[in-house]
Amino acid sequence: MTTKRNYYEILQVSKSASADEIKKAYRKLAVQYHPDRNPGDKVAEEKFKEAAEAYEVLSDPAKRQRFDQFGHAGVSGNGFGGAGFGNVDDVFEHFGSIFEDLFGMGGGRKRGGGNRARKGGDLRYDLKVSFKESVLGTEKKIQIPRKTSCTSCEGSGAAKGTKPVTCSTCRGQGQVAVQQGFFTYASTCPDCNGSGKSISTPCGDCKGTGFQTKSSNINVKIPAGIDTGMRLRVSGEGEGGINGGTPGDLYVFIEVEASPQFKREDFDLVYSLKIGVAQAILGTDVSIDCFEDEPRQVEIPAGIQPGQRLVIQGAGIPKLEKYGRxxxxxxxxxxxxxxxxxxxxxxxxxxxxxxKVGQNVKNNNGFFDKIFG
Ligand SMILES: [Zn+2]
Ligand SMILES: [Zn+2]
Known part of the structure; x- marks a missing residue:
């Protein structure tokens, strides 16, 4: 909180600045640091958010008074604003009306369309692995159908030799103003679906969408210790980006098949062992293949009880990195x-x-033998 800059300083106005001067000062900064003009520039993004926060407080007479009197403490928290913005989309969300006021419809931002680079969609793939594979880890080759930029039209959607033209309905904005009662709000253009472009002769290969679906093979490394319900993120293997945007990610959702002998409790491997009555009474040695190089020889002590559990430390399932070693x-x-x-x-x-042990048992005819006879 203490490192926050003074809002007047941020907007470069005096403490006695009029509402109009504040608005003009903010407009200047918002244009200068607008994310569409500074793509990928983190410093500009911070300045853009900082200016928005300063303007939010100083443009509201009540908030401005509290800020003059108490500084940042007067306007932080308690729904008084001045709490800062997480990202630029928050700024646009919060200031929709201000931006329309400053820049005209669409807030000066080509939202949902236009030429703005957009990240490709994420994909989900459900993958089954055997119990053994889940314990030892494996590598799987999976085939995923993916939307990629159409090679015939290079993603433009227009047939060879033609070019998409600016949509006349929205004049390339991707949005149109919709009047409802007293209010006007921006809605995705129905003619171009927000792309801001219209195509007179669609590309035959992608039917004007600019996308093709192609299957590609991807190797996915399954770490030892994976369990049902976990998901793996394969960065950059989702759908292709739009207008040069980064591709989305592929999420592989894991389902581990059940094993007849083993079950899993957290990272413990539970083996269900069947022994005979004489073995339970006298003790025995068993060999258990618990996915190690060699089967383990385990001594079952004499007098073991049904349901009793024997624990061999450190011979279970490898812990995934985030759960320890x-x-x-x-x-x-x-x-x-x-x-x-x-x-x-x-x-x-x-x-x-x-x-010998004094237990009466039924004889062959269903009668009890005479004990101690
Ligand atoms: Zn095409
Ligand atoms: Zn349009």
Whole structure:
């Protein structure tokens, strides 16, 4: 706040300047630093916003009085304005009427059309990857249909040998004034759709749109650790820009296919392990392929309980850069399988076991064996 320049200083007027002098001073600066005259110039953009902010306060008698009395503190926040503008579009949005007043319709800015360079549209591509690919990362070649500038007419939309002419309806402004009751507002020109140009003989290849749809192959690097719902931005691979504007971006939305053995909890890899009753009681060794160079040998201790989880730290899913370093854990969730049927010999052993540990079990006829018989 303290580094803010005095509004009078910004507009280069005296403290006693009249409303008319302030308006003239602002007009001069707005023309000088207008974004259409200074494309890509960040300093000019700042000056343009600064002047707009100063004018917003000094052109309003109540705000000007508060500023004279309390300085910036008197006009910042609380809806008093003077809070500054985020970008030049905010300035145009906020000052639509002032700009029309100063520059005539359209605010002196060729909005939505004309020859103004515009960024191409962003594209979305939905991509499925296997569970394994999501853990290890991969590279995918994807084919995307993209709107590109028509090569036959170089994007003008006019047939070879002809040129687009200025739209007579809007005189090239791309906007027309629409009267509604007492109000006049600017609306996109219906004849040229805001381009400001009209084409008498449309290009046959793009039907006058200036665009063609072409499929192109793009390699997309999928980082290890990617998950469903994440999206990757491929800069500059969206639709082509208009009038020399930068191309849009391609957003690849990821869906990871389910795995029969694995599921994911954050960056932990959860493996569902099935073991037998005897293995649960006596303990065992298992080999688990958890997407490392070699399968992991894991010792299942004797007496493990159904549903119990064993954790092997750092053997899970690689963490994506913004979530930290290293890997999550490998979690082995133990499920004990109860056989539906066993052979005669195994059954005899089980009966002997039941007798040993004092559990009564059904006999072959559905009756209980006599315990301690
Ligand atoms: Zn064409
Ligand atoms: Zn028009």
């Amino acid at each position: 290293g890997k999550g854990d490998l979690i082995i969730e133990v499920n004990v399988e109860i056989p539906m049927k066993v052979n005669k010999e195994a059954e005899e052993h089980l009966r002997a076991f039941a007798q």
